[in-house]
Amino acid sequence: MALLEVLKFPDPRLRHKGQMVEKITPELQELAQDMLETMKSQNGVGLAAIQVAQPVRLLTADTSSELSDPSEENSRYSTSELKKDLVAHIKQPLILFNPEVIKKEGQVIFPEGCLSFPSYFAKIKRAEIVEVKALNEEGQEVLIKTDGLLSICLQHEIDHLDGKLFIDHLSPIKSQRLKEEIKKNGYPDKSATA
Numbered sequence: 001m002a003l004l005e006v007l008k009f010p011d012p013r014l015r016h017k018g019q020m021v022e023k024i025t026p027e028l029q030e031l032a033q034d035m036l037e038t039m040k041s042q043n044g045v046g047l048a049a050i051q052v053a054q055p056v057r058l059l060t061a062d063t064s065s066e067l068s069d070p071s072e073e074n075s076r077y078s079t080s081e082l083k084k085d086l087v088a089h090i091k092q093p094l095i096l097f098n099p100e101v102i103k104k105e106g107q108v109i110f111p112e113g114c115l116s117f118p119s120y121f122a123k124i125k126r127a128e129i130v131e132v133k134a135l136n137e138e139g140q141e142v143l144i145k146t147d148g149l150l151s152i153c154l155q156h157e158i159d160h161l162d163g164k165l166f167i168d169h170l171s172p173i174k175s176q177r178l179k180e181e182i183k184k185n186g187y188p189d190k191s192a193t194a
Contacts, residue, residue, distance in 0.1 A: 001030075004038045004052040006115045008187060009165065010179075014116055018050055018057035018161040021097045024139045028058065032095040032137060035060045044115045046153040048160030051116050059157040062093035063149040082108060083128060087148035094144070096134035099158050103131040103145075110152055112166050118187045120178060124169045126155050 007014050021028060031054060039047040039060055049058040106128030111121045131145045132154050146154065156166060167175045 001037045002034050003041055004034050006038065006042065006047070006051050007053055008118070009116050009167075009182065011116075013053050014050060014160070014165060015163045016050055016055050017163045018048070018055055021056055021058065021135070024097055024135065024137065028056065028097070029137055031056075032058060032060060036062070036093055036095070039115070042115050042118075045149060046157045047115060048157040050160045050163070057098045057161050059096050059099055059154070059161065060093060061096070061150060061153050061157060063087065063153055064092040066149050082110065082148045082152075084148040086129065087146045087150045090144060090146055090150060092150070094150075095137045096132070096142075096144075096154075097136075097139075099132050099134035099154065099161070101127075101130050101155065101158060102133050105129040108152070112152065112156060114156070114166055116160075116165070117167075117182070120182065122166065122170055122174065122178060124152075124156075124166055126152050130154060132158070 031049065035047050035049065035052060035058070038052065039045070039062070045063045045066065046059060046061040049056045104127035107125060108128040109123050109125050112124045113121045128151065129145065129147045130151045131143060133141065133143055136142050159166070167178055170178065
């Protein structure tokens with residue numbers, strides 16, 4: 001397995017759309033494992049193939065650490081305000097090919113981050129519960145109904161596969177402000193931390 005480079009905004013490749021996967025090959029299975037390793041190495045909970053410059057409809061997700069240790073000091077996200085009735089029954093990590101949201105219920109506003117926008121967060125309105133149809137790593141069709149952080153994560157990553165970024169859900173003024181802040185300050189240099 002290998003760590004992959006995650007594209008950072010404003011890289012134009014983040015606006016590409018993922019192509020449907022016709023056949024799950026060993027190469028795509030290896031890409032999925034590399035994506036999981038990359039995601040975990042950066043303390044992420046989701047990653048879309050578009051973010052690693054692979055224009056295919058593939059995402060990885062794992063919010064299980066947020067469920068197992070909900071203490072604020074050990075969590076990137078304050079998930080106490082999210083429902084978590086459905087997500088507790090879903091085996092993670094997830095590798096999903098050709099994921100598609102087929103049903104949405106409710107609304108929730110939650111601060112989202114993104115590996116393509118390191119250290120930047122914004123409150124985004126999403127569906128509270130989603131049903132997602134996809135193929136698993138073996139090519140079997142799966143249906144996932146979830147809430148909690150996994151619901152938000154899946155919506156976020158499927159947006160990536162459609163060439164959309166979480167800043168696209170902000171008002172034009174807030175989106176422009178965030179873009180200007182990134183242009184002015186850039187992203188934190190990880191090598192500078194002790």
